[in-house]
Amino acid sequence: MPRFLKISLWIGMAFLYVPIFVLIIYSFNSSRRGSVWGGFSTHWYGELFRDEKILQAAWISLKIGVYSATGATVLGVLASVVLVRFGAFKGRRLFSSLVSAPLVMPEVITGISLLLLFISAEQFLGWPAQRGILTITIAHITFCTAFVIVVVQPRLADMDSSLEEASRDLGAGPATTFCLVTLPIIAPALMSAWLLAFILSFDDLVIASFTSGPGATTLPMLIFSKIKIAVSPDVNALATLIILTVGIALTLVMLGLRKGRKQ
Amino acid sequence: MTALLRKSRDRLGRGFVLLPPFLWMFLFFLVPFLFVLKISFSEAIIASPPFAPLFEYDPDEGVVRAVLRFFNYGYLIDDDLYLRAYLNSLKVAAVSTVICLLIGYPMALAIARSPKARQPLLLVLIMLPFWTSLLIRVYAWIGILRQDGVVNNILMGLGVIDEPLVLLQTVFATYVGIVYAYLPFMILPLYAVLEKQDTSLLEAARDLGARPIVTFMSVTLPLSTTGIIAGSMLVFIPVVGEFVIPALLSGNSTLMIGKVLWTEFFSNRDWPVASAVAIVMLVVLLIPIMIFQNQQSKERN
Known part of the structure; x- marks a missing residue:
């Protein structure tokens, strides 16, 4: 080289x-x-754990992250199956555009459009009565699904399909085959997709700011309001904790991937 | 008969797989744009929600009247702030894309030409920052670029400069932040095409006496155009509407439309104008988005 x-x-x-x-x-x-x-x-770390506001925001973000990652992984896997296994069908182009456009859509546009949807829905249907964890989760599932597909789809396409055929030949239905054969094989990709979706949700400031309501301040919203005013050393400590947690989680997933490949 | 039964059952099964993601994205991604369009024709009022209804019931005549107000768009034309913000955002996005390409291409090529066993590790190293919080990584640059930040401390410590340089809240800081945040988006699709390239073509070119630079220009580069387009779109489109980076690093030095929209929405509480700004941004980005979509569907087939 x-x-x-x-x-x-x-x-x-x-x-x-x-x-x-x-x-x-x-x-x-x-x-x-x-x-x-x-x-x-380690003063700032101690400060961090005494700060009620930060702990509360972290808890809210954690919950939204888990819900969003789970929802996005389910939808993303289904969409990947459609894209990889369904071949040509009417509306394939629309489907493919719809699930990949959120990858590039500027966050301010996604944010404002979802908020206006929620508000109109509230006016006409009375739901959602107030914005908060639920509306942020819906918004996050929407944009995280596209990223899940980016991770899962290639894995599904590369997979040896003879195993699925064998299962079908032995009489298992498509759903059984998918759950007992396909899912275990792509499990490592599912794990990394879930983690990616979780991190994207946990990190999102813009879309959450638009779709949130009173009483639901996520961690990025709190961090943003802190660092906009002045430097706050406790944010450094918080950032380090986030980076270390993500680093450890990623290492575990990578080790899992490697093990899966060896087997 | 059983074959027919199985076929219809399979079709039902396909519906169960296809419908949930389709309906979700239709309802929460496509339909919301209609509401943005609708509210962009409304008028800001002091109420909750802060815009006038589009459809008014006229009790005297017993009809429902739709009032489309175009003045939000007129406003975008009259006040040249918006035009300047759009143009500047496009410029910043284009320049950032080129810088990302110039830095990212050699990196992607270096990874693709590394020993096969080492490639996964290098890729993880590229992705790792992307997996940690963007907000935090942009924030890190504040500490580096500030008047009393790391760069100025080092330069003054070495005696290169006497007075601290103004680095933060400049156009320079904006580009540093954007390139830093979006570089992985450029490298990954480039790597994907470069890694698949048939190295025997390179050997053939070399055997025929082509110099490395000629081989690069006539073989490697043209064969990687799909990666270049994909990476460029992944950088260009979101950067046009970027908010976090200009909000934290640019100060008043760089006018960007994402920040204008945010200000209209949250500070001025003028939701109709913010909606009009979003609609125009969407129209501007329609062609790049279609290029990106084309690329994606080609790759998937």
Whole structure:
């Protein structure tokens, strides 16, 4: 490989990782002024766990993340089956466009359109009576499904279909075959898709801000309101915790993927 | 008979698979645009929700009247703030896409040409930042670019500069943030096509005496156009409407339409104008979105 390529790869990697490391280092800074090093301290972590507002927002975000990831994984797997196994059918193009457009749709547009839908629905149907965890979850399922498909679809397409055929030949119905043969085979992809959907939901600021109502402040909404006003060192600590949690979860999934491949 | 029964049962089964995702996306992705369109013809009032109803019942004549108000769109034309914001967003998105391509292409190529065993690890390293919070990663740049941030501290410590540079709340910071956040979106589709490329073509070109740069220009690059288009659309389209990055890093230096929409909606509480802004943005992005869709459906077939 030409040296130029190698160098640009490592410079690019550094560009991606240096900010994250800076953040982690400064989360252990005892100084209130973010950039001046005042010595090692875990003070801000303690502060974090005493902050009722942060804990509450984290709990709300966690709940929304779990609901959204689960819903998006179910819908995304069904949509992937349609795209991979159904061949040509009338409306395939519309279907394929509909499930992949949220990938690129600017968040402000998705956000405002869902809010206006919810408000109109409330005017005419009386539902949803108020916006909050439920409406944010619906919004998150909508955009996370597209990302689930990106992860699951290639896996489904690559899968050895002779196993499914064998199962059908032995008399199992399509639903049984899917649950007992297909799902276990693509399980690692399902895990990473779920995790990706969870993280996208847990991280979303824009769509949640539009579709939320009083009493449902998610963690990104709280973080955004904090860092807009001033630097707050406790956000560094919070960020480090999020990064570490995600890192560990991802490593576990990757190990799972590897094991699955070896088997 | 059993074959017919099985066929009709299969069709029913297919319906159960197809309908849930289709109905969900139809109801929560497509239908909402109609409401944005509707409210963009409304008028902002002080009420909850803060817009006038489009359909009015006239008791004297016993008819329902629809009042379409076009002045929100007129407003977008009259006040050149909006036009400037649209144009600037398109410019920022285009420039960011080119920068992402210039940085991302060599990276994707380097990964694709790495030993097969190492490629998964490198890919994970590219994806890992994307899997951590975007909000937090953008926030990290504030600490780096501030007046008393990491960059200025290092440069002053080395004696390169005497006074801290103004880096944050500049156009520069905007581009750094956008390129940083969207780089993985460029690299992954590029890697996908580069990895599939038949290396025997490269060997053939080399055997015929082509210099590496010629081989690159005449073989590698043309064969990766699908990846270039996919990656570019994945960067360009969302960046046009980007809100978080300009809100945190740009200050007043960079006018972007996503931020304008946010301000109209949350600060001015003018939902009809915000809706009109969204509709125009959607129309502007229609062609890029169609290019992206075409690419996607080609790949799927």
